[in-house]
Amino acid sequence: MKNSFPLLLLFFPIIILAQGPPPNAAGETINITGQVIDQETGEPLEYATLVLQSVTDPNKINGGITDGKGRFDVGTTAGSYNASVEYIGYQTYQVPQENFSESTDLGTISLQIAASELEGVEVVGEKTTVEVRLDKKIYNIGKDLTTSGATISDALNNVPSVNVDVEGAISLRGNENVRILINGKPSALAGFGSTEALRQLPAEAIEKVEVITSPSARYDAEGTAGILNIVLRKEKTLGFNGSVTANIGYPTRSGITANVNLRTDKYNIFNTTGYNYRDAPGNAFFDNTYTSGQFDRVIEDRIYNRRDKSFNTNLGAEYFITENSSVTGSIFYRTSKDDDLTENTNRRFGGAEGNSTTFRTEEEGEDDDSYQISLNYVNNFNDDGHKLTADLQYSNDDELKLSDIEERFTQPNTDLIEMEDVFENEKENEYLIQADYVLPMEDAQFEAGYRGTFEQEITDYRVSTLNLDTGQFELDEGLTNKFTFNENVQAVYSQYGNKFGNFSFLFGLRLEHTQLKGELESPFDRSDFEEEIGEDVLANFDKKYLGLFPTLNLIYEFDEEGRENVSLGYNRRINRPRSWYINPFPSRSSRTNIFQGNPDLNPAFSNTFDLGYLKRWDKLTLTSSIYYQRETESFSRVQEQTGQETSDGIPIIRSLPINLATENRYGAEAGAMYNPTKWLRLNGSFNIYKFSSEGVYNGIDYGTDNSSWFARFSSKVNLPAKIEWQTNAFYRGPRNTAQTETKGLFGINLAFSKDILNDNGTVSMNVNDLLNSFKRESFTQTDFFTSRSEFQWRQRSFVFSFTYRFNQPKKRNGGRGGDGGGQEEGEFEG
Template sequence: MKKLFLLALTIITTNTFSQRPQGKAKESIKISGTVIDKETGTPLEYATLVLQSIQDPSKISGGITDIDGKFNVEVPGGQYNASIEYIGYKTYKLPQTSFDRSTDIGTVYLEIAAAELEGVEVVGEKTTVEVRLDKRIYNIGKDITTSGATISDALNNVPSVDVDVEGAISLRGNENVRILINGKPSALAGFGSTDALQQLPADAIEKVEVITSPSARYDAEGTAGILNIVLKREKTLGLNGSVNTYIGYPANSGLTANINMRTDKFNIFNTTGVRYRDSPGSAYFDNTYSSGSYDRIIEDRIYNRLDKSLNTNLGIQYFINDQSSITASAFYRLSKDEDLTENTNERYNLNQLADNTFREESEVEDDNDYQVALNYENNLDDDGQKLTVDFQYSKSDETKPSIIEERQTLPSDQLIALENIYENEVENEYLIQADYVLPMGESQFEIGYRGNLEENITDYRLDSLDQSTGLFNTNKDLTNKFTYDENVHALYSQYGNKFGNFSFLLGLRLENTQLKGQLESEYDASELEEDLGVAVDANFDKNYLGLFPTVNLIYELDEEGMQSISLGYNRRINRPRGFYINPFPSRSSRTNIFQGNPDLNPAFSNTFDLGYLKRWDKLTLTSSIYYQRETDSFERVQQSTGQTTTDGIDIIRTLPINLSTENRYGAEAGILYNPAKWLRLNSSVNVFKFDKEGVYDGVDYGADNTSWFGRFSSKVSLPKKIEWQTNAFYRGPSQNSQTESDGLFRIDLAFSKDIMKDNGTVSLNVSDLLNSFKRESYTETDFFTSRSEFQWRKRSFRLSFVYRFNQPKERNGNGRGGNDDGGDEDMEG
């Protein structure tokens, strides 16, 4: 595979270098300039300069822009019809036709080719979609339903994205999605978890990039694709910023401040927020058993979750000269969760109540996250060559002590079990990457390296009370320390070009993955070997070498960029996280344990995506159909352990395995419609189907499922500068091999009014207006059934106030005017 990669790289490099001018004729001149998105102020990569000879119109030359939107093209001096083009944008025609000496045409600002956007007077309130060769970019505008909300809440308003009742994020119905912050894995997003996104403020987001066909510069992790969250940072000179404070019910309050100070040599930026949030929830389970001391158990659970957090991100960018800069940033998050779960059980035999129990679990979760990052950029010459080097270190230290007490309350009051659990999880991650971009006439070549080194240490101890002695004894079988390392080294190369209305981006990525595990425990791994039917080594060291090609094509069906077709293909990988690998059984209750599988291997997928974009005067349509085939996909299966608790209840184990081959088909469409200045409508729908095949331990886990989800948003501008926004979301019924889930529906409502000469905005939000966002499921196996209802968070109300200083209102809407450190395409290695 190494030889194949080197051969492919050599062929690409040889072909692209052969297109470069071999010698500079005496009459040759250079035409240079920069292309910028007029709305956002961001550079447009792969914009095309077209030069058509006036004397011989059949002769067409030109070039494309680099990551910074710059082009530098060498052509013979003469008379040309010159224009600048970019997919989905209005063509800009240069007034100059005579080029007899080298010319810098300066900065050219392109406008999106959507007439309806021109009719909206305040640009910061627009919702727009930009289609690139490898992504869709949603500038989600001034979404007042997320004022004072979290990043997780804001993602639930992005087309193709779904956030379930527990905060799990999926893309097109697939939860194996890679979350990036400013193009990189980050402590801001959490390590393999989305918990941090439920604590960070939504108003820190500039835009969200939905990348369903990632180019080679991205990590190959995530079979569903990538969500890249780009955070705000102003480029306006001087001191500017905003302050957002809010209060809500159930108890929810916080304060977030965004401050930016820019001079000719420095840019200093900071976002700091504090939060206090109570999130009550509930669950109901009706379980039946084919064996054990009870044939039916009904559980009522009440969740009381209190989150107190502080987060701050501070950075400084120093402009060394006009060509280079260095940026240093540091992030810190301190979080303390206090969770109390109360579980009332009614236990039956032959429809007769046998006894009642009450279980109380108290958990305190202290979480400290740190991250430091350095970024160096150097524009090596005026031709557009660029070198970018990055280093990032992240650390998360999470301590979770908990106490579990379970008592019998009927027919008598007595203690059943008392347990103390101590769990500490420490994660360290190093990221090193370098990218080099080389424009070559009309094309562009890019090459890069990225190393991502992760270490996860989980220390778990369970102490149980021995009622006969009154002493706590450590459970040796359930106490362990597991160290899991995931080291990924990657080289990538990609080449892009445009011929008339046709653009393409081809890439190849070589990744080497090392997965290492070390278990320190008295647990007998032979039990797991017996369950899996294969030899299992909890102390393992595995290596995988793979090639991941990507192909992205776009063809514009008209000259104005109002209609286009895109085609994408990519190969991706799903690496098991440490939680899935750790063979040590951990448990959410005395009757349910989760056990990782060190024999779990990565899953691989191949995905094809065909898209269509059409813009009318007041309407924009985006649509696509897609197909994905994943091999060795993960499945969590539930089994009876053959063991019972001291009071005779079967203990059930959940085990992840490489079970099946999965085929996934889908279609999606999104509409942005602005029929009038006072009304803006946004809707999307995604329909998908998957079928999987797999047999494990004599049980057929094959399943077919067709489901869909859709969302609708309307925003009405009322008199007196009042805005009214309504968001509705519905997810259809779904099923897997063991569980069927009913549909989910929710409505969010918000009103806002501008005050203080438009420097301030007051908003009132209602989340889940009908209190209907509840998951109802039915699970059936050969040894038990379960009907359940689960509500993660009840209906909530929130009143917020935003004040902006030295910052026009439109810049607060979606962070127009800049990217965060390393937040654009040049950071996505």
């Protein structure tokens, strides 16, 4: 009970405010009651909204929502009001300038369906549908059963064009250089340059995903593949409402997430809090052969046991200054504690003293704390889209890793080979300043803005090794350093869009200045650094880049309803290397394989063209596109010999990122959404691409040609007794680089759900990776070693979930007045 007291203090004001308005000393308190029903069916309409606007003071607004029987009971002061009853998808019922001098029963109010809005209601409520805009595709996430109890990372794997591999890396059209945004901005919710946070946050938080393959100038130019903008749900229903979701599964996992919201016409207070525990076992297998060293062949069997505990909360408030302006402040906090154990059995063959076996354990404890403070101001000058927005944001992340590594023989003896202690502390700070201005002009629109991001990451890395002769730990000078990396980006942009009949265009230009700065601190002599990386490489550097990034998006609609259109997009983008790609000191997943950053790495630049087509029928929606991208100074990871061996004679192989000159990528994709009947929905997509790269490094030609494809299919069936059944299947075809071939990858997820408690609750069960087949198999060949490997990040899992909603519509239709179709701030619709 003692631990619960702070939470009670947090929610106490919300609970009190939710009880309704107190008596007004200026006038008598009265109650307005009634019932709202569907005119055709006579069924009560839950979550319909009664709005009472004072005639004498239009800024004074009161109201409430209907209960499960369609009834409302709203307390207010006596006076003259414009009353209305609204429900999304229905025509509004209005009672103008009514004088309510005493408690009044409005009786039964019948609302008629608005035919023009009917399709929109169905879109938001149940289906996952696609909208095509000038610069992106918007996938409104419907009731996807397979993401119940899952994470945002799992949900992204169900979005067309998007791929999430076995290690959680996200790619767009097969390209991993994709920019992840939350609500249009870089965010601690998406992690600092990694996707780890997305594997801990609940999928239920997502309202829609914007796949931006041809970003307009309003977006920063980072990400040659494009941008994924994850838009989180924002409840618009008046009053106190929310939901609680709990889940439990096997392998051991459990979690609970609560989402509460208190909304009035003057303010909106929101909070999402969640706790998760996961035990995620995985495994890997490596079969390596060598042309030099004491051993001809080494086989590694790895078992991963990961125990992750995480807590996250997001608390914020939106205050409506006027009818057209508001300010929102929020703070997000996430803490996680991981205890991972990796067990590695090594069988070595062909040694001078015969075959041998070793056993290596790595115990890693990781504590990660991050928080983000955000302030947003919006001023809608009018209802036509004339708007000014401003954002301030500060993010902080502190990640501490402590690892104990031990390796010893198990055959022919039990002698200790090596023991290490590894200390790694990463601290990151990021500031964001942004302002955007939108000026509509009849069918045209002008936009301009500024964005500045200032980021610093400090990595403190130390390795201590046990001296087998003295029995004392000694600091490894070659693996100990402190590296500070700064990335500062400032940008201004403007863009102009116009519409001529069925033709629309959006042209923009963005000017960005990038500063990449690295500083190496080491208490030891690093005169041999040039020999390890290259003679012309400097660990301390300060590089500046100034670039223009033009964008052009065209769309032609064949009909007035927008059911068929063709689009063409062009954009120039940049890929800036992250800190771990630049940090020159190696980190090790094993004694024989290391990853080493390259301080000489420069940004890559790309030019992309995209031609798309969309066609809607009554029950079928088809999307398709073809694209071409040319990237210069593209990144590639190569493996090479270090010339060093472990203490027992195994060659050490290094993986190093380089600028590989030029890469050309061609591709085509198609997607279909088909709803032949009310009980069956089908969804599928297919993407095929080819890329060719040219480049030489250290006299070796790493150029390659590669073709691959991936496809996904989803079916949803409504069974009797209100049971829903969904199946998602995914396949990624084989692919290869200059040194590595990777086999195809297949996975299938299965889910069932049923609504209970008068549709206020939902129970569900889903199976992730039903066939336990989501494994990456690859083969690497060079002139000095070969490696066959198999890696499975997470084994098949079962999850049972329960969701309870209070004062909240199940179909997420939004609230009073809707949300305008989910249009982003400052967006130009052709």
